[in-house]
Amino acid sequence: MNEMPNIEQATDMTETKISANKVQVYYGDTHAIKDVDIEIQPRSVTAFIGPSGCGKSTFLRTINRMNDTIDICRVEGSIRIDGEDIYDPKVDPVQLRAKVGMVFQKPNPFPKSIYDNIAYGPRIHGLARNKAELDDIVSSSLQKAGLWEEVKNRLDEPGTGMSGGQQQRLCIARAIAVSPEVILMDEPCSALDPIATAKVEELIDELRENFTIVIVTHSMQQAARVSQRTAFFHLGILVEEGSTQDIFTNPKDKRTQDYITGRFG
Amino acid sequence: MSLFWLILIVLAIAVVGYVLGRARAMSSAGGVRSALHSLPSYYGANVAMKAAVPALLLLIVWLLAQPFYVNSDISAMIPDSAISDGSSRGLVLAEVRRAARGLDNAVAAGAMTEEFARNARADFNDITVRLKEAGQIVTSEITQPVLRAAQRYRVLAAAGNFYMTIAVILVAIVGALWGLRETNAQFRARNTVEKGVRVILIAAASIAILTTIGILLSLVFNTVEFFKLYPAADFFFGLTWSPSFSGRGGSSELGIIPLLWGTFYISFVALAVAVPIGLFAAIYLAEYAGSKVRAVAKPLLEILAGIPTIVYGLFALLTVGPLLLSVFGDNGIGIMKAGTAVMTAGLVMGVMLIPFVSSLSDDIINAVPQAMRDGSYGLGATKSETVKNVILPAALPGIVGAILLAASRAIGETMIVVLGAGAAARLSLNPFEAMTTVTAKIVSQLTGDADFASPVALVAFALGMTLFVVTLGLNIVALYIVRKYREQYD
Known part of the structure; x- marks a missing residue:
């Protein structure tokens, strides 16, 4: 992965990190996602917006194959990351998820110490050869997540004892600790108050330097604030996708316009 | 009238x-x-x-x-x-x-x-x-x-x-x-009836509590009576159990140690069988099994819990005992004298306890929030890593509770011991020897022509009281563990 800060404007980039082609998702008999084609650029923030039940979270979860953990869920079509089809039988979903991290709607720190929460991923993937390296990973992950100053003196306290906003940043730090290339965020601020939300948004903006971020959000202001590109989903269909500025100022589709002007959803 | x-x-x-x-x-x-x-x-x-x-x-x-x-x-x-x-x-x-x-x-x-x-x-x-x-x-x-x-x-x-x-x-x-x-x-008839209903419910709850107190008191009085006739030190520290029903118990030796040893030995064997099997079965059912397998396997496993213990006793006596004897007896390794032994009773009791451990653990594992699993899978953990590092620690207090509940049942079990372990009170390390437990001896002291004034019969109450205190202690330890090591999640 290229650790160098990207000098170009994210919106001007033409390379592709993730490309989805004719993706269909079924829950039992329900056809939840229909014919989604999208290209996601590296080192940028892409926001998925749309009304509840439109399939944006479901589509997000196909990118790291989290839907595999649901019995009745079936995915068709192809999703490529760096040109490699992640639904190829040769791909190990467990390895994939180390490369494509995920942050969930509700902060879900493990009922362990702050240190153990961050060290969880590096430990199972054997990323640290000794305690010192593990300490380094933990402290650098917490620093990147902007949490280090707040917790450096209480790393052995339970992660569940922190405030909601801190818990969510802990979950982001936990995802960073396995050095993924892509981070998926499923409404990461919906359980947080405005101040905690602002901190997380600031963090997302900083993380853009090193990671490809896909974020599902219910708040259109949030999408406008943090993302470079925006995709609007409606009833399982990707209605419109483009630069965030275009989507919010000059939507091509009537449904997009109705949604962002608050006529439904 | x-x-x-x-x-x-x-x-x-x-x-x-x-x-x-x-x-x-x-x-x-x-x-x-x-x-x-x-x-x-x-x-x-x-x-x-x-x-x-x-x-x-x-x-x-x-x-x-x-x-x-x-x-x-x-x-x-x-x-x-x-x-x-x-x-x-x-x-x-x-x-x-x-x-x-x-x-x-x-x-x-x-x-x-x-x-x-x-x-x-x-x-x-x-x-x-x-x-x-x-x-x-x-x-x-x-x-x-x-x-x-x-x-x-x-x-x-x-x-x-x-x-x-x-x-x-x-x-x-x-x-x-x-x-x-x-x-x-x-x-205001409605309010009056409401108060009446409340009184009736309180009465029902009090009856349950008062009965417990009554049982405890009946044990205490008879135990005190026993200790008037027989020295407490000999009872608690005596290494020999040989009640003599003639001569009004004068020459009896009523030491509880061999009985407690038998009780704990058999319970230990039973738990060594039931805990791993029950826990693994629960993990399979809760985390790995598909909904169809689960719908069939869980009730089947729970049928085991519905079998009366006397049937398990027969199973021990007629099947497990002879089977063990053919392997470890004189025709085999030669360390087993008869079919009734600690191992026979312990194995069968372990089988009896599997559904207790698995059913309770399964419920507890299912109660761990899905968000914990998602968090772990999202970091690229496999199922068994998730189970080991996240689910079991989160479910541990409940699982310890389930195990201690199973232990209480093992300690209180009687029929399997009577039929499977023999009646000899013995202090031995060999699990293929016959031993007996506190409960089995309570039965044998009180059945037959028991004269309730003699220490030989009254000792049953002292045994019962000891058992009660032991299981109470187990429950207190269980509560302490559950409170102390609980990993909070919401």
Whole structure:
């Protein structure tokens, strides 16, 4: 992965990190996602917006194959990351998820110490050869997540004892600790108050330097604030996708316009 | 009048009260339902409650108190000289009650008249003969004091029953009238009934608690009695268990250590079987099995819990014992003498405990929030890593609770031990030797011709008390572990 800060404007980039082609998702008999084609650029923030039940979270979860953990869920079509089809039988979903991290709607720190929460991923993937390296990973992950100053003196306290906003940043730090290339965020601020939300948004903006971020959000202001590109989903269909500025100022589709002007959803 | 009819009469008064109360409420509101504070049925229920509940309470108290009064009265009639050697006042009183019942039956059968049965001058030899002729079993000759006491007993019992009937019916009627009197449109019958329901529920809860206290007290008193006859130090630290039923327990050695050793050894083997198998089965069912497998496998596993323990005992005796014997017995390795052994009982008991461990653990694992699993899978953990690092630590307090519950059952189990482990109290490390447990010995001390005044029988209560304290201690430890190591999640 290229650790160098990207000098170009994210919106001007033409390379592709993730490309989805004719993706269909079924829950039992329900056809939840229909014919989604999208290209996601590296080192940028892409926001998925749309009304509840439109399939944006479901589509997000196909990118790291989290839907595999649901019995009745079936995915068709192809999703490529760096040109490699992640639904190829040769791909190990467990390895994939180390490369494509995920942050969930509700902060879900493990009922362990702050240190153990961050060290969880590096430990199972054997990323640290000794305690010192593990300490380094933990402290650098917490620093990147902007949490280090707040917790450096209480790393052995339970992660569940922190405030909601801190818990969510802990979950982001936990995802960073396995050095993924892509981070998926499923409404990461919906359980947080405005101040905690602002901190997380600031963090997302900083993380853009090193990671490809896909974020599902219910708040259109949030999408406008943090993302470079925006995709609007409606009833399982990707209605419109483009630069965030275009989507919010000059939507091509009537449904997009109705949604962002608050006529439904 | 028999108890059955008395209860029926009280209930009839309550039903009549219900109907009258309802009607009175309606008429007091001039037939307009909306003018009443409560629904008409609440007024009826109020009257019925006031008729039935106090009357039935009085009935229960009376039935409990009357025998005490009668016993103390007739006990005073029996002089010490009438109690022969080797007998006790309790036995003579039992004789009196038997004689009284014999007289009752004889009168009912027409062998003698009521006047004759009550006649204070009746010759006791004549009465004995007549009772025997009437087919009423009289163990020995009825003596003069016993006959007088029996006659007195009958008089007191009859009078008691008569007054009880009067009092109970009176209380029921007064209660009904009280309920009817306060019935009018403004009366808050609904609130009163609510209070009544509360009282009834409290009574039910108290009965459960009081019963526990009662059981504990009966154990305590008999245990104290035992320690008066047998030194406590010998009981708790004695290494030999050899009760001698002859000579009134004088030469018995009643050391609990061999029994406790057997209990813990067998329980340990049982848990060593049940905990890994049960826990792994629970993890499979909760985390790996598809919904179809789960729908079939879980009930099947729980069927194991429904098998009566005596059937497990037969399984141990007829199948597991001989099987182990063929491998470890004289034809095999040669360390097992007979089919009954610690291993036999322990293995079978372990099988019995599997569903307890697995079913409880399964529920607890399912209660771990899905968000924990998602978090772990999202970081690229496999299923078994997730189970080991996230789910088991989060479910640990509950699982420890399940294991300790299983341990309590293992310690209290009797039938499998009786059939599978033998009856020899022995201190040995060899799991292929016969041993026995506290519960099995309680059974053998109390069955047969037990004389409740001898240490050989009373020791059963001390054993029971020890067992009670041990399981109580286990539960306290379990609570402590659960509180201390709980990994909080929400």
